[in-house]
Structures are given as structure tokens and as C-alpha cells.
Amino acid sequence: MGTMVVGIFPDHDSLVKLTDVLTSNGFSADKLRVISSETPTDHLIRTGIQFTYSGEAEYSAIGSGGGIITAMGGTSVPGLTEYNPSLETIESRPSVEDLLVELNIPGSRFEGYAKALDDERSVAGYPAGANVEKVKPLFASAGGNPVDVF
Secondary structure (H helix, E strand, O other): OOOEEEEEEOOHHHHHHHHHHHHHOOOOHHHOEEEEOOOOOHHHHHHOOEEEEOOOOOHHHOOOOOOOOOOOOOOOOOOOOOOOOOHHHOOOOOOHHHHHHHOOOOHHHHHHHHHHHHOOOEEEEEEOHHHHHHHHHHHHHOOOOOEEEO
């Protein structure tokens, strides 16, 4: 039997509940790994969880390449200060499959977990070690469905 407890969660509120039940039962939230297409809430960031964003990069968030004063160029000097970032200049993220492998999810189960991420749900995993039987019900009580051990 494996020791990684993995669950699919409907939203970030259920992940907040998961971090709360883990810590109130003596488990460290910073071992929790979460894959989500949603940006984490401030509360989730403060818990120390290991968060991985699985969504598509948003072109609007990359930058306009505008100058200092205006978005139309401002005081930029052609060839010296112009810079138009593109997706190619941003370090590539691991694939969803790579992220699922990190949670010990077998390839035969990728489709269901990938679909959950596509449906804007989150996948969380916790390396429970010998505490699998204590951690698994905590995942379920926080809204994890299904909850598996790999």
C-alpha cells in the first residue's frame, strides 16, 4: 500500500478546511501539495502549502512592453529599452501529467484527475507515511471526493 493520500476538492474553501483539519490533528500543512487552476487565496498561501498552478498562462498578465510613462511607448529608446515578453521567455511549467506523477498517481488514473483540473477543481496530496489511515478520513471530511492512496 502507498503512503500518498490524494483527493479531488471542489474549491479553495474545501482546501482551507483541509489545512485546518490537518493542523488541528497534528499534521503539518506545509507537506500538503495542491494542483489547481485557481490562484490560491492569501489564507492558503500563508499556510505554507506547496501550490502548483495548472492553468493556462494569461497573455494579459505578461506585460504590454510599453515605456516608462505610457503604455504607448513613453520614453523608451528603440533597440535599447523595448522589450516585448512572450510565452517563450517565461520558464515552461511542467505538464499536468508530470504534476500528477509527483503525487504518485498512476498513469492509468491520469484522465480522471486531469478532467477534475479542467473542471476547475483542485487535486491535493499529502505524504502521510505511516499515518495514512488517520489522514485519509481528514481529506474526506474536508470535501475530498474521491480520496485515494497511492
